[in-house]
Amino acid sequence: MFNDQMVIDGLQYSNWNRDYLLMLKASGIDAVHVTLVYHEDARATLTRFAQWEQRFEQNSDLIMAISHAQDIKEAKELGKVGILFGAQNCSSIEDEIGLVSVMRKQGLAIMQLSYNNQSLLAAGCYEKHDPGITRFGEQVIKEMNRVGMIIDMSHSAERSTLHAIDLSERPICISHANPTFAYEALRNKSDTVIKALAANEGLLGFSLYPLHLPNGSHCSLEDFCEMVAKTAEMVGVDHLGIGSDLCLNQPQSVLDWMRNGRWSKKMDYGEGSAGISGWPDTLPWFAGEEGMRNIYQGLLKVGFTDPEAGQVIGGNWYNFLQNSLEPMPELNSSYETVSKSSEELV
């Protein structure tokens, strides 16, 4: 039964007004990974947190902040939607290792190491060359492991992704992307990456963003579920979830910020092109409150058992979060080598 499941959407960046939050609650979703920031620096990230605090105050009957997995159970019991924050790029920590713990304390649970472009940490999926994880990136991965912030490589390049999987002492995620075997796109992931991710207890969230799917906005529910089934044949069902990448009711300015940040003088179309520069049409079977129920039913139709379909629509995300969000201080205490004198610290 759909209603018995823990339902988690592993990425959305919709316009979070009250109408949308009501729709989200009606959809049966217990928790959603919300994009807090794209290219915001540390200071601007604080304002995003402050704006969400205001949303929590104004909609305390509908939503609550999630910092640890058990908070999702509490949200479910209270009939609220849990909000888990993520950053699509690593701009929030700027060039300062200490900001990892600061942002984690503020509520940032997931961070991508790069977004399409080369970052201070890793290469993005649209770069021609991918040097792998940088020197700063290695330190940040250790620190994210220590404080319980999840590494997300959705928009990163292949070599950097494999390198991150290898370096990280805790499982990582690709919160929203699809296998390239289903649709060849720079943003999608090779079998090599998916196998390495799963072998290290990581999690892949299947994307409902049309530009990640065969036939774009015309991709059928059945084709989507067949893609999930084929991936499960390859790596098992325990490492698969949904990261819908759903974006509703956002103005073009948000799309522009997401794609261009402050880095490009000429328009960059991301996964789109000059011909299709706006938002792609949302999949009709995932646009409204029936979206997750439709996927659940679709998964049963292509042969998943009821518990397996439950794993994919949220159970696996829950287990992954349970293993990922607690701090593990013992993982990193090598401050000896880089510690500054107390005088300098003042």
Next chain:
Amino acid sequence: MFNDQMVIDGLQYSNWNRDYLLMLKASGIDAVHVTLVYHEDARATLTRFAQWEQRFEQNSDLIMAISHAQDIKEAKELGKVGILFGAQNCSSIEDEIGLVSVMRKQGLAIMQLSYNNQSLLAAGCYEKHDPGITRFGEQVIKEMNRVGMIIDMSHSAERSTLHAIDLSERPICISHANPTFAYEALRNKSDTVIKALAANEGLLGFSLYPLHLPNGSHCSLEDFCEMVAKTAEMVGVDHLGIGSDLCLNQPQSVLDWMRNGRWSKKMDYGEGSAGISGWPDTLPWFAGEEGMRNIYQGLLKVGFTDPEAGQVIGGNWYNFLQNSLEPMPELNSSYETVSKSSEELV
């Protein structure tokens, strides 16, 4: 017995190297209100938090962060010193109401509404004119009440202080200052202020900073304790604590930053003067690990009972913190009037 007491120092801004932390632990102090920032803006405040996170990592056997009163009990049980963060000015929230909750979540438990000068919130004690709490200040007081951040008026002017006591729905503190009846100084507080503070369940922390004391660095332990006794005669013992204002081993640069921030082209000497521009000599009976024990014994000598002396050296601070640090969401939910459209919030 001194060892049975909960010992809390309501303000220090020493150089927090490991030697000092060892001394602090040996002194029997269970928790200390640490000055995190003076004039740092929001971004710079994050770096201060990050530096403290590094200190916690490096000295996890000695110190732990305190966010709520019960954490102090845990610290005492673990034999660690609890660190409670405060801001001596309100620069950390800049001009943004939403940063109050952001800074509280990060661990800022106490904030002064002004530091010597006029701030965006209140007048400082060295201003000629004191307009009272500003329009922004009224909002910030409400928000601090809501999230459980303590209002501290140690460096604020009299009218602003009385105004804050009146506006705040929760008790406030003057974490480190002395009565003007003991020593006439702009930084010290009139009987009017102390009575209003106590009548509203607030807390006064007596300062050990020589420039707040009769005879400066030569103030005797007995004179100090007589000042406490005389104040207790005026307002009772329940609202009195220690806020030593102790500063050890800091370079002149910290003193300059504290007094001058970025606001003054000419040297401002704060409570000092051109003649005594450096750090005043610390009181010999409060310089080392016997400081709080000496005060405890001194209080007994001037007539306080054992439980009363225990209240002054920490028990009252503990009760005050217990009533002050929990959020009270019901105190402020008037976002209707100032809420922005969801579009604007994005």
